[in-house]
Amino acid sequence: MTTTLITGASSGLGAEMARQLAARGHDLALCARRTDRLEQLRAEIVAAHPDRRVEVAALDVTDPDAVRACFRAFDEDFAATGGVERVVVNAGLGKGAPLGTGGDAANRETATTNVLGALAQVESAVELFRAAGRGHLVVVSSVAALRGLPRTVTTYAASKAFVAHLVEGLRTELGDARAGRGVPGIDLTVLYPGYIVSEMNDVDPGSSPLMSSTEKGVRSMVAAIEKRVASACVPPLPWAPLSLVLRHAPQPLLRRMV
Numbered sequence: 001m002t003t004t005l006i007t008g009a010s011s012g013l014g015a016e017m018a019r020q021l022a023a024r025g026h027d028l029a030l031c032a033r034r035t036d037r038l039e040q041l042r043a044e045i046v047a048a049h050p051d052r053r054v055e056v057a058a059l060d061v062t063d064p065d066a067v068r069a070c071f072r073a074f075d076e077d078f079a080a081t082g083g084v085e086r087v088v089v090n091a092g093l094g095k096g097a098p099l100g101t102g103g104d105a106a107n108r109e110t111a112t113t114n115v116l117g118a119l120a121q122v123e124s125a126v127e128l129f130r131a132a133g134r135g136h137l138v139v140v141s142s143v144a145a146l147r148g149l150p151r152t153v154t155t156y157a158a159s160k161a162f163v164a165h166l167v168e169g170l171r172t173e174l175g176d177a178r179a180g181r182g183v184p185g186i187d188l189t190v191l192y193p194g195y196i197v198s199e200m201n202d203v204d205p206g207s208s209p210l211m212s213s214t215e216k217g218v219r220s221m222v223a224a225i226e227k228r229v230a231s232a233c234v235p236p237l238p239w240a241p242l243s244l245v246l247r248h249a250p251q252p253l254l255r256r257m258v
Contacts, residue, residue: 092117
């Protein structure tokens with residue numbers, strides 16, 4: 001049995017990950033700013049899976065001391081079953097405005113949450129895993145991180161690139177536990193979600209052939225998490241092939257695409 005900690009779990013992708021991981025037998029440590037939503041989610045999951053243990057806590061990921069305290073408290077709460085074995089760095093914002101147009105407050109808020117908040121979460125998670133000698137760190141980046149993007153997503157895309165590179169730096173330092181032929185260690189996974197319906201975008205799944213429902217999109221995310229892959233574009237279709245286009249398209253073509 002694995003205990004998985006998910007940040008930003010009160011809605012959207014985080015909440016659906018909690019539901020699907022619970023159905024696969026995981027105990028859960030869920031945190032977010034909105035504790036009323038977390039309590040509702042816990043009640044829902046426990047009603048569907050009475051054998052699952054679900055603990056919740058309030059957390060603002062932009063407070064690094066609070067992040068460290070929250071992660072440590074969860075680890076102690078689950079000590080009898082091995083502590084927190086996986087952390088999913090999911091909390092994030094998608095606000096933004098074109099640079100230089102007066103929307104710098106929204107851009108700063110997104111950068112603070114997605115960059116400094118992610119750094120605090122990764123620091124705290126890896127601290128736990130180093131002490132335990134094992135663990136699985138999962139960060140939720142975005143296909144937007146694959147290329148600098150214009151207008152309202154410029155800051156968001158850059159912030160998600162930071163998250164991905166943060167983990168790639170760790171990978172260079174620590175290597176991959178799975179590549180060590182079973183040697184205990186820290187597994188690292190970067191997820192690059194494409195267009196998945198969530199509270200962040202709140203659109204109709206049928207509005208675009210590229211848009212996935214929350215359930216379908218998260219099913220791909222959870223499958224990649226369970227396999228402990230190094231990285232994955234999710235859902236793989238159409239985003240694995242499209243990721244190659246995003247990475248390598250000449251600038252004039254990229255402008256027409258986005």
